[in-house]
Amino acid sequence: MTILVLIEHYQGGVADGSLELLTLARTLGGPVTALVLAGSMADVATLAAGLDADTVLAVAAPAVARYASSVYLRSLNAAIAACDPELVLLSYSTAGIDLAAGASVATGREMVAYVTSLTRHGAGFAACSQVYGGKLLATSTLPAQGIAVVMPGAVKAGPRSTGDAPVQTLTVDLGPDGCIRHLETLVPESGGIDLTKAARIVCVGRALGNTDKLPMAEALAKLLGAEIAGSRPVIDAGWLPKPRQIGKSGTKVKPKLYLMAGVSGAPEHLEGMGESELIIALNSDPRAPIFGKAHYGAVCDMFEVMPTLIQKLS
Amino acid sequence: MKIVVIQRLEPVLTEELELSDDGRDIDREWIGFALNQFDDQALEQAVLLKESNGATVTAIAIEDEGSDKMLKNALARGADAAFQIPLDADDVESRSSRALAPLYAAAIRTLAPDLVLVGILSNSDLYGELAPYLGAHTGWPQISAVTEVRLAAGKATVRQEYAGGRAARFEVDTPVIIGLQTAMQPPRYVAGSKLRDLLKVQIPELEVDGAPSADMSHGTTLALPDQSAGAVMFDGDADDIATSIHNLLKEKGFVQ
Numbered sequence: 001m002t003i004l005v006l007i008e009h010y011q012g013g014v015a016d017g018s019l020e021l022l023t024l025a026r027t028l029g030g031p032v033t034a035l036v037l038a039g040s041m042a043d044v045a046t047l048a049a050g051l052d053a054d055t056v057l058a059v060a061a062p063a064v065a066r067y068a069s070s071v072y073l074r075s076l077n078a079a080i081a082a083c084d085p086e087l088v089l090l091s092y093s094t095a096g097i098d099l100a101a102g103a104s105v106a107t108g109r110e111m112v113a114y115v116t117s118l119t120r121h122g123a124g125f126a127a128c129s130q131v132y133g134g135k136l137l138a139t140s141t142l143p144a145q146g147i148a149v150v151m152p153g154a155v156k157a158g159p160r161s162t163g164d165a166p167v168q169t170l171t172v173d174l175g176p177d178g179c180i181r182h183l184e185t186l187v188p189e190s191g192g193i194d195l196t197k198a199a200r201i202v203c204v205g206r207a208l209g210n211t212d213k214l215p216m217a218e219a220l221a222k223l224l225g226a227e228i229a230g231s232r233p234v235i236d237a238g239w240l241p242k243p244r245q246i247g248k249s250g251t252k253v254k255p256k257l258y259l260m261a262g263v264s265g266a267p268e269h270l271e272g273m274g275e276s277e278l279i280i281a282l283n284s285d286p287r288a289p290i291f292g293k294a295h296y297g298a299v300c301d302m303f304e305v306m307p308t309l310i311q312k313l314s
Numbered sequence: 315m316k317i318v319v320i321q322r323l324e325p326v327l328t329e330e331l332e333l334s335d336d337g338r339d340i341d342r343e344w345i346g347f348a349l350n351q352f353d354d355q356a357l358e359q360a361v362l363l364k365e366s367n368g369a370t371v372t373a374i375a376i377e378d379e380g381s382d383k384m385l386k387n388a389l390a391r392g393a394d395a396a397f398q399i400p401l402d403a404d405d406v407e408s409r410s411s412r413a414l415a416p417l418y419a420a421a422i423r424t425l426a427p428d429l430v431l432v433g434i435l436s437n438s439d440l441y442g443e444l445a446p447y448l449g450a451h452t453g454w455p456q457i458s459a460v461t462e463v464r465l466a467a468g469k470a471t472v473r474q475e476y477a478g479g480r481a482a483r484f485e486v487d488t489p490v491i492i493g494l495q496t497a498m499q500p501p502r503y504v505a506g507s508k509l510r511d512l513l514k515v516q517i518p519e520l521e522v523d524g525a526p527s528a529d530m531s532h533g534t535t536l537a538l539p540d541q542s543a544g545a546v547m548f549d550g551d552a553d554d555i556a557t558s559i560h561n562l563l564k565e566k567g568f569v570q
Contacts, residue, residue: 112506136340139537182482183357184483282555300555
């Protein structure tokens with residue numbers, strides 16, 4: 001039995017998360033099938049080149065040229081029915097969220113999400129997941145023929161394959177024109193800000209409370225020659241503009257210095273900054289997950305520490 | 315246009331989480347609960363659509379300690395009606411999205427809305443998120459990670475976000491289930507007087523033909539993460555900590 005991996009792609013490039021899933025599948029052992037959905041067989045061939053899989057299962061149709069949850073779900077369900085895999089791997093991405101639960105119900109398979117490690121366990125698999133914003137770890141036994149949604153970065157992607165896996169075409173009834181129709185692709189609005197190029201970043205989290213104390217964080221950033229940034233709740237509340245969001249749905253950064261104040265360290269945030277060279281975290285919660293990721297930290301009131309640090313830097 | 319918005323209570327993560335004796339759940343006895351932050355966004359988006367399109371908004375929740383107050387808050391924010399879905403605590407082994415999805419789906423079938431809005435995540439979605447489960451149980455289209463919803467001519471136009479800030483716009487037939495990430499405006503403030511006006515209002519129950527489903531919680535154990543390999547911690551008062559950070563920044567060459 002094979003392990004089926006959903007391949008996500010954008011503008012002709014395979015997503016890093018999908019390459020990581022292929023590596024994970026190889027680690028688990030057994031044949032690996034990559035499910036590639038694209039607008040034509042030529043596009044499938046381009047995407048499939050170098051994928052470390054034994055077989056590429058291809059759905060080629062204009063309706064799946066771009067991601068749309070309805071037609072992707074139909075295709076995934078059809079692929080599961082066609083190859084009856086012992087495990088289905090999806091990345092914890094928008095597509096992973098959209099598709100995994102629906103496929104689980106449609107195919108009668110158990111599923112587990114937020115997976116950070118996955119190993120064989122008896123006839124099935126043992127999965128470790130992050131839950132409650134990363135404050136707890138869950139160890140689950142996933143039976144064979146399960147579905148796992150794996151956190152990006154859980155494994156490091158291995159090298160691309162030198163050979164091309166054989167491509168099998170899968171014919172899927174995608175419906176007349178789909179109930180979810182792609183209108184346009186939107187490029188990120190940068191507003192002239194490119195945090196990916198910032199060598200130093202000061203990031204504030206929900207504990208900021210409101211915009212009253214934002215000038216304090218901005219003053220600290222200015223003294224450090226850093227860009228100011230925020231976690232998702234800060235952006236959702238309108239305290240900082242969207243181009244300054246770090247994390248899963250924001251920008252992924254690798255600065256030399258990442259000083260964070262009042263950010264708990266939810267998995268979605270860590271995905272965007274976990275590879276920073278030096279991470280310093282201030283948080284009032286001694287069990288904040290960020291202390292498991294940061295290099296240096298302090299359990300403190302950030303509104304007391306920041307002014308003192310500003311004074312020392314001035 | 316009829317909108318149903320789902321409201322869920324979830325543990326407050328700034329409080330200390332304790333585990334139940336069997337290690338399969340958190341100890342829910344002493345922990346505080348608050349409205350799911352994404353459901354907060356979903357409520358705001360529903361009320362914005364009511365204001366822009368004349369929709370009616372119905373808020374629903376699984377009946378639990380605090381759900382009555384949560385739904386009164388939804389009414390104060392602009393929902394037109396609210397219902398609690400009764401659940402016998404003795405009959406439910408798990409409160410995961412997977413387990414409770416059939417109950418919500420039954421309520422949706424009863425209320426027959428054009429649009430269902432629910433927050434994209436809850437912090438205990440170990441077995442999958444609610445919106446896609448609702449799509450599977452109702453057979454309606456579902457789209458998650460949505461940050462804009464507009465209605466026109468019986469269709470919804472939504473913006474779906476991807477990693478790195480990329481996004482796409484879709485036209486979606488109704489009825490549809492939307493897993494909302496962010497409303498088009500931050501959630502509004504509710505005046506205390508509005509909530510006081512609702513103190514004597516009874517939130518009715520909505521009897522539904524559905525039962526919780528099984529999940530893998532029987533084969534799951536929870537644990538606190540081992541942070542011993544984590545950060546080097548700076549101790550002391552604010553001045554001690556600031557001094558330690560300043561020294562570190564000097565040592566690493568970030569400041570003179």
